[in-house]
Structure formats: C-alpha cells, structure tokens
C-alpha cells in the first residue's frame with residue numbers, strides 16, 4: 609500500500625515544515641553553528657542599554673572559539689570568571705557580544721528549545737489520542753469518539769480520524785452528535801458531513817427536510833412531523 613504510507617508521511621511532516629518556515633535561522637560567524645533564539649530578560653544589563661527587542665540570537669555552542677577565547681581573555685586580564693557569547697540583533701543583524709557569567713548562564717531563556725519541547729509534547733499527545741481513538745472504535749464507544757471530534761484545539765488529523773471512525777461504525781446514534789458539531793476547520797467539517805452521509809446510506813435512512821428527524825429513505829410521509837417528504 610504505497611499510497612497509504614505516503615499519506616501518513618505528509619500529515620506527519622506538515623507541522624514541521626510550517627515550523628521551520630516560521631523560524632529564522634542564524635549562523636554564528638565564529639563557529640558556523642545555528643544560533644538559538646533567546647528571550648531577553650525583563651531587565652537591562654548594567655550599562656542600561658535597552659535591546660529594543662524581545663529576543664536575540666545567541667551562539668550557545670560551548671566549544672565556539674569566540675566564547676572560549678573571551679573566557680580566557682577575561683580571566684587572564686581581569687581575574688574575573690566571565691566570558692562572552694556571540695549574539696546577533698534580529699532587527700539590525702548587528703553582530704555583538706553578550707556577557708555570560710558561567711557556561712550554563714542564560715540557557716534557561718532559549719526560546720527554540722522551549723518551543724521544541726512544546727512541539728514534542730503536542731506530538732506525543734496526538735499519538736496518544738490516535739491510540740485512544742482506535743481503542744474506542746474497537747469498543748464501539750460512540751461518546752468516546754465524539755468527545756475527541758468535539759475538541760477544537762485537537763490536531764485536525766486526529767479529528768479527521770474521529771469523524772471517519774464514526775462513519776465506519778454506521779451507527780444511527782452518531783447522527784445527532786455529528787449534526788451538532790460545527791468544526792471551524794474545513795477538512796474536518798467535510799469529514800463530518802461524509803460520516804453522516806455514510807451512516808444514512810448504510811441504514812437506508814435520511815434526514816427529514818422539515819423536522820430534521822431521521823426517516824427511512826423510502827418514506828413518503830415523515831413519521832415524526834407527518835409532512836410529505
């Protein structure tokens with residue numbers, strides 16, 4: 609099934625690509641390593657110079673010669689335990705130096721690592737929810753699947769799967785909850801409509817255009833509202 613594999617891959621890759629596109633990349637002019645986006649703390653350094661930005665790009669490579677050399681220099685001349693890391697200001701692209709009190713100083717403010725940790729967490733949650741969906745499907749647990757489908761903040765791929773599974777169960781009891789979900793995400797909305805169609809087809813039913821109750825496909829009069837259909 610080569611088609612199926614390809615589809616799986618594209619859904620997996622999509623968020624990564626968007627992420628990369630949104631992320632500006634800076635290379636350290638001294639060591640060539642990718643610099644980290646770093647959140648400027650809410651205070652200025654001693655000389656009172658404001659950065660006029662909420663983030664800077666800093667080379668956190670501990671082997672970077674700019675960092676190691678500055679460290680030696682500071683110790684030698686001032687007997688002071690302090691080094692400098694290479695930084696780039698994102699507006700002016702100006703290359704500068706930022707004082708570092710220790711090897712690990714400032715690392716807590718690295719934004720891309722915080723973001724990557726959040727992304728990893730989100731992907732783990734997505735996989736867990738996918739597994740939960742499969743289990744709910746096996747148990748024909750309609751409310752369990754509907755609950756996932758209702759989550760607007762859930763990954764669209766998970767919600768798409770939930771809608772498909774509800775359709776696959778071909779259970780008329782799913783029609784009402786499906787009709788009450790109005791997803792803002794267009795593909796999920798389509799999947800919900802498809803699921804409703806599929807369930808009606810499997811049960812030889814349709815929706816009464818007057819009262820919205822479920823009626824037989826062949827019915828000429830609605831058994832709920834009595835109107836001609």
Ligand SMILES: [Zn+2]
Pocket residue numbers: 636637638639640641667668669672673674694
């Ligand atoms: Zn460097």
Ligand SMILES: [Zn+2]
Pocket residue numbers: 816817818819820821830831832833834835
């Ligand atoms: Zn009716």
